[in-house]
Amino acid sequence: MKNTNINLGIDLGGTKIEIAALDFSTNNIIYRHRIPSPQNVYKDTLQAISDLVFETEQKLGLECQVGIGIPGSISSLSNKVRNANSIWLNDKPLLNDLSKILRKSIKIENDANCFTISEATDGAGANYNSVFGVILGTGVGSGIVINQQIVKGSNGLAGEWGHNPLPWKTKSEKGSKDCWCGKTDCIEKYISGPSIEKEYLKIFGEKKPLKIIVDKCLKGDENCSLLMDQFISRVARCFASVINFLDPDVIVIGGGLSNIERIYTDVPKIWSKWIFSGKAETKILKAIHGDSSGVRGAAWLNKN
Template sequence: MIRFGVDFGGTKIEVAALNAAGDFVARVRKPNPGNYDEALEVVAALVADAESMAGGSCARLGLGIPGSISPRTGLIRNANSTYLNGRPFGENLETRLARPVRIANDANCLALSEAADGAGAGASVVFAAIVGTGCGGGVVVDGKIINGHNGIGGEWGHAPLPWPKPEEYPGPDCWCGRKGCLETWIAGPAFARDAGFANGQAAMQAIGEGDVKASAALDRYVDRLARSLAVVCDLIDPDIIVLGGGMSNVDALYERLPAAIAPHVFSDIFETPVRKAVHGDSSGVRGAVWLWPPEV
């Protein structure tokens, strides 16, 4: 049985098909046009391309998005791709494709993928954090996404930076209308801005070349990310923390974070592993596929 999923990212839209063994049989992507109607058409075109490549039809579709669905209205909310907010994206996509669609937050999709057969395989409680263009979190317990009563389970990126230092308060303006959200401190652009570079990759290259300012920015980044993850540990005490997104490619994080988290956790021990997503940037689309169980 072939299953299909969509990773609806801020800069690109990807559709993939997996076989029963969990192997890719199709994977296609296009830039996200940043417009609601055009984005619907891009998804539809990519599904058709993936069906052709996979040699099978898409009976149902899983979709990972930035943001979540309001259980009250059924509309998208909290998406940093703000043109999705207040719109019935899932309903419109079902109409456009004439097939059922299941939607989940993209960080939840990351967590689901990594819990199924990635870095969190075999773990009961998995917390996955996206630290890329934006910042978000997802929680999976015993193989199931924890959406919560209000549909905001794991919505970590718009909590405030914990234990702020005087120079960190009240923090930068966030697109959501608040100040000092985690997204303004630990997303990739925040690190790059603090380091004085156009992007995180350039900043990390500068660190490798001995740039003192960029190295100091990484020190601050590790400290802020550690404080942010410590609160998660106090709340749900996960068996594993999995990082995805562009900043997850910074190997120094896995060496430094456990020791940086430990002093902030309300425990006499801290042994929770912090690992990189095994499936990398494929985890989002793989998690979207997993929104439909194989037997359905």
């Protein structure tokens, strides 16, 4: 049986694949399931995704539309995946292969775009016309949604801000960090979770997981505070550059680092140094749907 109110969203991550069924009539997730991502073998990824869809449809007794959020994106020229940090997906015709296996047309979108459309539709950005969504986690991804529509750009690259260079670098920041994308000093190398862990190791000679570092900062540890000051300065510079070229109504933040409260309180206190007008009223808000934004946004891809 077909049901146009219930759509499936899949979040294809580097470590897990999650599926959820979103009921558009209530905006509630009525079913979700998560499995570990197969590693390094493309056909295992195809198999895992198709099994999840078939099992979910069987459980619901429904045939549903399917949207998938992926790291990277589908090239409009080759129709193949590119820029995925799950590198076994790159140069593979994921959209065509899955459409064939599932015997229906599906939609695939960059995971940060899924996050942003989710938050712009019924999340923290729901009351704003222009939303810049940022995932600060193991990487840095971002998306732009204007009037409830994902801005893709003519090359499908809109929002790939994490691989621009860190703006207004200090002397010590220049030319020091090589990125997996082949460039140097990408934003992702400065304001992602691994970047904070590496910085901590470099300054204090100790390896600590991000959660511990953030907890220590919250408890007022002086060493951590210095590290956090540096992080807040970098985030402020990065967001100031977004305001200077896009000037969104709101910046919505998700991912593991979105729990750092100083982003919301301290970044707006210092970003005016780099903002062209010297002042900005732009809101910075924490994502409402947390971990669910990926699957929710993927399901929203088929909302007409």
